[in-house]
Amino acid sequence: MRNGWILEPSTTIIPLTSRLSAFALCACLLALVLLATAPGHAEAADDVLRKVAVADPYLEMHTGPGRGYPIFHVVDRGDFVEIVMQRTDWYLVRAASGAEGWVDQAQMEFTLRPDGSEVDFARAALDDFTNAKWEAGILAGDFGGANIISLYGGYSLNPHVSVEVWGSQILGNSSNGWMGSVNVVHETWPDWRFSPFFTLGAGVVHTSPKSTIIQGDDRTDQIGHVGLGLRIYAARRFLLRIEYKSYVVFTSRDENEEIEEWKAGFAFFF
Amino acid sequence: MESRFRVLFLITLVIMLSGCAATKNLFGIGDDEAPPPTSEAPGQIIDPEVQRREIKEPAIDREDFEVGAFVGIMNIEDFGSDSVYGIRFAYHVTEGFFVEATLGQSEASLTSFEVLSGGARLFDDRTLTYYNLNLGYNVLPGEVFVGEERAYNTTFYLIAGLGSTNFADDDRFTVNFGAGFRFLMTDSVAFHVDFRDHLFDIDILGREKTTHNLEGTIGVTVFF
Numbered sequence: 001m002r003n004g005w006i007l008e009p010s011t012t013i014i015p016l017t018s019r020l021s022a023f024a025l026c027a028c029l030l031a032l033v034l035l036a037t038a039p040g041h042a043e044a045a046d047d048v049l050r051k052v053a054v055a056d057p058y059l060e061m062h063t064g065p066g067r068g069y070p071i072f073h074v075v076d077r078g079d080f081v082e083i084v085m086q087r088t089d090w091y092l093v094r095a096a097s098g099a100e101g102w103v104d105q106a107q108m109e110f111t112l113r114p115d116g117s118e119v120d121f122a123r124a125a126l127d128d129f130t131n132a133k134w135e136a137g138i139l140a141g142d143f144g145g146a147n148i149i150s151l152y153g154g155y156s157l158n159p160h161v162s163v164e165v166w167g168s169q170i171l172g173n174s175s176n177g178w179m180g181s182v183n184v185v186h187e188t189w190p191d192w193r194f195s196p197f198f199t200l201g202a203g204v205v206h207t208s209p210k211s212t213i214i215q216g217d218d219r220t221d222q223i224g225h226v227g228l229g230l231r232i233y234a235a236r237r238f239l240l241r242i243e244y245k246s247y248v249v250f251t252s253r254d255e256n257e258e259i260e261e262w263k264a265g266f267a268f269f270f
Numbered sequence: 271m272e273s274r275f276r277v278l279f280l281i282t283l284v285i286m287l288s289g290c291a292a293t294k295n296l297f298g299i300g301d302d303e304a305p306p307p308t309s310e311a312p313g314q315i316i317d318p319e320v321q322r323r324e325i326k327e328p329a330i331d332r333e334d335f336e337v338g339a340f341v342g343i344m345n346i347e348d349f350g351s352d353s354v355y356g357i358r359f360a361y362h363v364t365e366g367f368f369v370e371a372t373l374g375q376s377e378a379s380l381t382s383f384e385v386l387s388g389g390a391r392l393f394d395d396r397t398l399t400y401y402n403l404n405l406g407y408n409v410l411p412g413e414v415f416v417g418e419e420r421a422y423n424t425t426f427y428l429i430a431g432l433g434s435t436n437f438a439d440d441d442r443f444t445v446n447f448g449a450g451f452r453f454l455m456t457d458s459v460a461f462h463v464d465f466r467d468h469l470f471d472i473d474i475l476g477r478e479k480t481t482h483n484l485e486g487t488i489g490v491t492v493f494f
Contacts, residue, residue, distance in 0.1 A: 050329075050330055063421065063423065064454075065365055066365045066411045069411070069423070084331070085333050086330045086331065087332070087333050088362050138369070149432055151403075171434060171441055171443035176441045211438075212440070212474075236363060238367075266369075
C-alpha cells in the first residue's frame with residue numbers, strides 16, 4: 001500500500017468536486033493540438049491537388065495505408081498522379097485512369113514535379129529531433145508515493161535551450177491534487193540520440209484530501225524544482241523521455257516539504 | 271537522502287554548465303560568425319538570364335488526426351451496468367502506432383445493499399467520469415468484403431493507457447486496456463467497436479479493493 005504524500009493534519013472536511021478538471025485537462029490538450037495543426041489544414045482546403053510524374057519503372061498502389069494491404073494497380077513511368085492526401089507515411093494518389101490507391105513514402109521519393117525536378121517528401125529524422133521547435137508529450141510516474149499523470153508542451157529557443165509548460169494530476173491514497181509549472185530545459189548535447197538534459201522551474205501545486213480522509217484541508221502552495229532527464233529519439237516524430245525532479249513545496253508551515261518525482265513517457269516534436 | 275541528491279545535482283550542474291561554456295552562441299544572442307569572403311569566379315563571362323516559371327505547389331492534405339464520439343454500456347463493479355458515452359481524439363504516429371485521449375461519462379446504479387436497505391445511499395453524486403491517455407497499436411490490419419463488389423479497410427487494435435476516474439466523490443488513478451475494431455467506411459470516416467477494462471481502487475464499501483469496470487462501446491470517428 002502506498003502512502004499519501006499529504007503530511008499536514010487539520011480538522012475540516014472539504015468535499016471534492018474536481019470532475020470538471022478532468023474535462024478541462026483534455027480540452028486543453030485538444031486545443032493545443034488543434035492550434036498546432038490549424039494552419040496546415042487551412043492551406044489544404046484548396047481544390048487543386050499536387051501533381052507528380054512517376055520516375056521509377058512503376059508506382060505501386062495499395063488498397064490501404066499499410067505494408068500488408070495488397071497492390072491492386074500499377075502506374076507506369078512517365079504517367080502523372082495527383083496526391084489526394086497523406087496519412088502517416090502513406091500517400092493516397094489518383095491516377096489519370098481515376099484509380100485511387102495508397103503509395104508508400106519510399107516510392108513517392110522517386111517521382112518528379114511537372115518541371116522535372118525531384119520532389120522532396122521530407123520525413124522527420126534525427127536531425128529534426130535536434131532542431132524541431134515544438135514538442136508535446138505525456139508522462140506518468142511516482143510523485144512522493146502518489147501516482148502522477150502529466151502533459152507538457154515545449155518550445156525551443158535554440159537546440160540547447162527550451163521552455164516548457166506542464167500540467168499534472170496527482171492521485172494519492174490520502175490526497176489528490178493538481179500541479180502546474182513552467183521550466184527551462186538545457187540540453188548539452190542535443191544532437192545525440194540519447195540526449196541528457198537539466199531542468200529548473202517553478203509553479204503551483206493544489207492538494208485536497210480524499211473524501212474518506214476526515215482530516216485535511218485544501219491547499220495551494222508554490223513550488224520550485226530541479227531535475228535531470230534523458231530524451232531518447234525513437235522513430236519519426238516520436239521520442240521517449242525519462243526524468244527525475246526534486247521539488248520543494250513552500251508551505252505556510254515552519255518547514256518546507258521536499259518531494260521526489262520519477263516519470264517516464266513519450267512525446268512528439270513538430 | 272536529500273543531501274545526497276543535492277550533491278548529485280550540483281555535480282551534474284557543473285558538468286552541464288561546462289558544456290554550456292563550450293557551446294557557441296548559447297541563447298541565440300551575440301554575433302554570428304562572419305562568412306569567409308568569396309572571390310568572384312574569374313571564368314564567368316556570360317550571366318545566364320533564365321526566367322523560371324514560379325510554380326506554387328498545393329499543400330498535401332495530411333490526415334493523421336482522428337476525432338469522434340462513442341456510446342455503449344459500462345459495468346461499474348458493485349454498481350450495475352448503465353449507458354456510457356464520450357469523445358475520443360487520436361493521433362496516428364505511424365501506420366502501426368497511435369496515441370489516443372478519451373473522455374467518458376456513465377451513471378452508477380444502486381448496489382444490492384442500497385436496494386435491500388431501502389433508501390440508504392452510500393453517496394449522492396452517482397455520475398462517473400473518466401479521462402485516459404492511451405497508446406494503441408494496429409495489430410491486424412486487413413480488409414473485409416461486403417458482397418462481391420465492395421471491400422473495406424479494417425484494423426484490429428490493442429490499446430492501453432493511464433488516466434483518472436472521478437467516482438464516489440474522488441479522483442481515482444485508473445489503468446485501462448482493451449481492444450478495438452476500426453472499420454473504414456471511406457478513407458476519412460471510420461466506425462469503431464471497442465472493448466475496455468478500467469481498473470481503479472475504491473474503498474467506498476469498507477476496505478480498499480481493485481475493481482474491474484468493463485465497457486463496450488460503438489463509435490464513429492472522422493480523420494482530418
